[in-house]
Amino acid sequence: CSSASDTDPATPSTTSAAARSSAASEEKNKELVLRLYSEAFNKNKTDVVKELVATDYVQHDKAVPGGADGQVKQFKDVQAKIPGAVATVKHVAADGDLVAVHWHASATPENEETGQAKADLFRVDNGKLVEHWGITQTVPAKTASGNSLFSDVYRYPNGEPSLSEEQEEKNRKFAVEAYRKLSDGDATVIDKSWDPRYYQHNPAVPNGTAPLKQFFQQNTQGAPSPSSTGGGGTRFGNTLADGDLVWVFSSDYVV
Structure with a gap:
């Protein structure tokens, strides 16, 4: 999952390899964060937010204050914009002290062509939420690929594998490095690191690597390259891996 965030683009993830190693603690962090959606959002239990959020959250x-009141306000703003909204978690990942949640906010959750697609990233410390980033996208009625913003399309020939923490970390490094090369202007990395069947959930791009190349070239044409400007392109914030998914929170910028 790749998405832009309003994190400081100059600040990379500081999560160490050691911090990523405890599967048990990651599951606890995941369970804690999911209570925000199942209880705080769907059951309007604002006391749950106050229970989970640290005082220095x-x-x-920038439009929302910190602390529990800010998180409550965010949820209430969504509910005001989408009356009857239900939070349906589509994907969740825990890696080290980070938990990422991809969810659907809609009054008709069975219809994935309605409402908003949202991605949240939380940092957890000592059983409390201490930091949050988020991004929202209005769900389009139609996508170029025919895939929804939420559906899992790829199917493993022999069933989904069970991955070790070590393999997840290898996947994270592989995906981040490939994305970094692409963002730096190296379109040839698509041939090396992307499967030709590549399934696309960006609503503006069809499936496959050829449309991805075309989309990349159209959106980078005329933009200064990092080498020519000393900046420009994409800066990476936090990245995490859980199961077969790698999440990259980044900021696109030109200087």
Whole structure:
């Protein structure tokens, strides 16, 4: 999952390999965060937010104050914009002290062509939420690929594998490095690191690597390259891996 965030693009993830190693603690962090959606959002239990959020909770949405009140406000703003909204978690990942959640906010959750697609990233410390980043996208009625913003399309020939923490970390490094090369202007990395069947959930791009190349070239044409400007392109914030998914929270910028 790749998405832009309003984190400081110059600040990379500081999560160490050691911090990523405890599967048990990651599951606890995941369970804690999911209570925000199942209880706080869907059951309007604002006391749950106050239970889970630390007093020094950092909110990276500049329009929202920090602390539990800011998180409550974010949820209420969504519910005001989408009356009857239900939070349906589509994907969740825990890696080290980070938990990422991809969810659908809609009054008709069975219809994935309605409402908003949202991605949240939380940092957890000592059983409390201490930091949050988020991004929202209005769900389009139609996508170029025919895939929804939420559906899992790929199917393993021999069933989904069970991955070790070590393999997840290898996957994270592989995906981040490939994405970094692409963002730096190296379109040839698509041939090396992307499967030709590549399934696309960006609503503007069809499936496959050829449309991805075309989309990349159209959106980078005329933009200064990092080598020519000393900046420009994509800066990476936090990245994490859980199961067969790698999440990259990044900021696109030109200087």
